[in-house]
Amino acid sequence: xxxxxxxxxxxxxxxxxxxxxxxxxxxxxxxxxxxxxxxxxxxxxxxxxxxxxxxxxxxxxxxxxxxxxxxxxxxxxxxxxxxxxxxxxxxxxxxxxxxxxxxxxxxxxxxxxxxxx
Amino acid sequence: xxxxxxxxxxxxxxxxxxxxxxxxxxxxxxxxxxxxxxxxxxxxxxxxxxxxxxxxxxxxxxxxxxxxxxxxxxxxxxxxxxxxxxxxxxxxxxxxxxxxxxxxxxxxxxxxxxxxxxxxxxxxxxx
Numbered sequence: 001x002x003x004x005x006x007x008x009x010x011x012x013x014x015x016x017x018x019x020x021x022x023x024x025x026x027x028x029x030x031x032x033x034x035x036x037x038x039x040x041x042x043x044x045x046x047x048x049x050x051x052x053x054x055x056x057x058x059x060x061x062x063x064x065x066x067x068x069x070x071x072x073x074x075x076x077x078x079x080x081x082x083x084x085x086x087x088x089x090x091x092x093x094x095x096x097x098x099x100x101x102x103x104x105x106x107x108x109x110x111x112x113x114x115x116x117x
Numbered sequence: 118x119x120x121x122x123x124x125x126x127x128x129x130x131x132x133x134x135x136x137x138x139x140x141x142x143x144x145x146x147x148x149x150x151x152x153x154x155x156x157x158x159x160x161x162x163x164x165x166x167x168x169x170x171x172x173x174x175x176x177x178x179x180x181x182x183x184x185x186x187x188x189x190x191x192x193x194x195x196x197x198x199x200x201x202x203x204x205x206x207x208x209x210x211x212x213x214x215x216x217x218x219x220x221x222x223x224x225x226x227x228x229x230x231x232x233x234x235x236x237x238x239x240x241x242x243x244x
Contacts, residue, residue, distance in 0.1 A: 017206075023148055024196035024226075028189055029234035031151060033241050034158075035185030039176035043241050047166040054162055063159060067152050074149030081142050086125035104156055111159045 012076055012098060019073025022065065030066065051115070060112045067108040071101035144195040147188035200226040 038045035053059035075097040083089050129135040154176075161172035175181065203226055204219035211217070 019148075020195075020199055023192060024199040025230045025233050026237055027148065027192040028196060029237050031185055031189045031192060033237070034155065035151070035176065035188065036182060037241075039173055039181065045173060047162075047169045050162055050169060054159065063155070067156050067159070070148050070152035070155075074145045074152065077142055077145030078149065081145065084129070084139070084142065104152065108156055108159060111156075111163050115159075115163050 012072070015069065015072035015101075016076035019069035019071070019076075022069050023073060027070075054112065054115045055117050057117070060115075064105070064108050064112060068101070068105040071104045072098070075101045140191070141195055141198050144188075144191035147184075147191050148195075150184070151188055196230060200230070 033043065037043045054063060079089060079094055079097040082093065129139045158169070158172050161168040176185075200223050204222045207222075209216050210222065
């Protein structure tokens, strides 16, 4: 009998759960701030301020966590949504969805490094 | 050999409960898109001031404001459902043998969300 393969489900479920929790806790306020208040000039959204936040260690971590966990949460739910619509999902599609989130995370990390301190 | 597969088309439109479920699931599209908008903003920020300001100006378009308004409502609904099932997705919380009731956990999560969101708003407003 072949050895039982360890499931990769806990990894993706944890990322989905972390993203779900983060978006439930602060998602609405973040969307209100960056999507509505900042563009409409209701809060100070100058370049210097945004750049200072992205140069700060805490700011870098916050930006990375929000982008990465929101992506992993979103793609995981989309992957299950595809099934809900009656399309049989295989490992290829799963890899594509989660790979997309992983690429987004790498891009965010690389950009934050390139912005420097 | 092909086996029979039960048709699934339109199942979620037949029952309001499933419609609400699908509406909640739709929040994932908006959360993903929102993360990509932030990622795009980060890329523009790394390029310099004019690029960042152009990104911010593009967010002021009616389409963008409408997108964020819908995203806000759907993520609020996601948060509501997320906190409501929290007691069922986590182990029992016991304090000295006393099991914390489900309602307490939900209330604690809501309070945490309000406090964190308030702190975020004050930080953005005042700093």
